[in-house]
Amino acid sequence: MPALVDHMARLGGVATRSELLEIASRTAIARALADGSVHRPRRGRYVLPQAEQSLRVAHELSAVVALRSAALTHGWKVRTVPERPEVIVPRVRKVRDESRGRATLRRAALEPHEVERGVTSPLRTVVDCARHLPFDEALSVADSALRSGLLRPTDLMRAGAHIQGAGRMRVLRVLHNAHRKAANPFESSLRAIALDVQGLAVVPQVGVRLAGGERVAPDLVDATLGLVLEADSHEFHTGRARLKSDCWRYDELVVAGWRVLRFTWEQVMFEQVWVRSVLERVVALLTHRTHKPLDGLTPQA
Template sequence: MVATRVARRIADHDGIITHAEAVELGMTRAAIRTRIDSGAWRRLTPGVYLCGTHDLTGAARLRAAVAVHRAVADRTAAAFWHGMLDDLPAAITLSAPPTVTGRSSAPFATDLVRRELPPEDVETLRGIRVTRRPLTVLLAVALLDDPQAFFDCALQTGQVTVEAVQRAFERNSRRPGIRAALPYLEAASCDSEAESERVFVEQLRTEEIGGWEQQLPFGRWRIDFAWPAEGVAVEISGWAYHRDHDRFESDAAKAAALAAAGWLVLPFTWRQITMDPIGCVEKIVAAIRVRRARLG
């Protein structure tokens, strides 16, 4: 039955249905008008409706915006759709070819960019077209308050690989905003941990901080930098561990073992070490002073 097919479509699409979809499912224009006039359907914008029994959730807003503009969800909107962000940002980010026109009078904001996207960087996911994860990560970085954490989480959880992100970057390297992700991509592609440790050693020597040992044995691990007398350990996370789940698990186990043995563990990322080495050293000095005061 038509009613059953329509109800199923609405349920599977977060309460959103378009005029074209309703007609395709067998509804007449008169039947659609009846739904609207009775309040069973709420017109969000011409040709796009929200079922009255559904709330205008983030998912519903995104579906409606994509339908209105005949667009591809990209940047933070795509990150939300892929489950990389918990909430849909206020302005829904979209891409549409220059030849596609569309005007929105819907009660939500959109950020529409006119551009062509490589076919290999677009997929249909749960009924709407979105950028694939690698390009989504690259494009979303420029809009986020903590881009490092976002990039980091995408790699750590296996949602993307460095290789896939690299290929997406090469295909889209001239797109506005994408170069904001380049520092994170370059760090993920090289031995950033070794580089950050080198920078850290130089900073310790410049500030004349002594009493430390590098790669001090501890159980089945080694401590990156240790102040044994004070029980202060510094662990530096490069990008290699994000590509290796076993490495990530091992680092977490080491940190837990150090804490259980009474060590004060100070974790630093490669970006903290390379971008703010003085700030990192200041935190270490403060920790050493606290530990000495307690021991003394």
């Protein structure tokens, strides 16, 4: 897999031009566009070709683009880009055997308002992902939906009041924990792990005041425990200036009394048992000692 395509997948399958320029040169971007490994549906917006492929396959199968494929089509970032288009077909429609291998099929009844131009609506997409995907995958989609502005927290709250059927509690958990301030699927996945740790209550992008009045917004903060979790994106953001800024941020947080844990993308995506173990151990450490709440914590608007 070309380096740019690999980085695009790690970014969630979609990216702005500024995001790509942080990880690749203009020449590399132009080369990826020329060979079709990356598409540009509109100015300043880039996607992996799977997003557009899903529309073609769904049309050929008389299906509707759904789940993560629908999320990508809406322009949202996903934790894992699906290898094959994910689509929904009516329960009674027959699908030829030779067509089954071209997409991941789910059968469901869709109301007219739940389909927009051959794609499940934003709200139906979030609910379907919450019902059928692992928690970290579904939370990444729901966070991205709120971040995009296509859905609001009130939309999810209203939807939650009407959720029925199998997987209802899974759906409600995702809708309840979705947060518009989650920066990307990397951070959403780390938060998904943290939400399974008893005694840990992290909030994304909380404003923290440091020495001299400087303010930073760590990825995840538990103010009660005085704990900061960072989804360390150093591999995506190279350069001396960024490294200097990261070191300053880490050191100032520690001096201010925060315990800071940093996790790489590979650890969060592929070593979740270890990440959870670290979080459980640090919670046990912090809750068995006397500490007072830290001052200078102010949520940002």
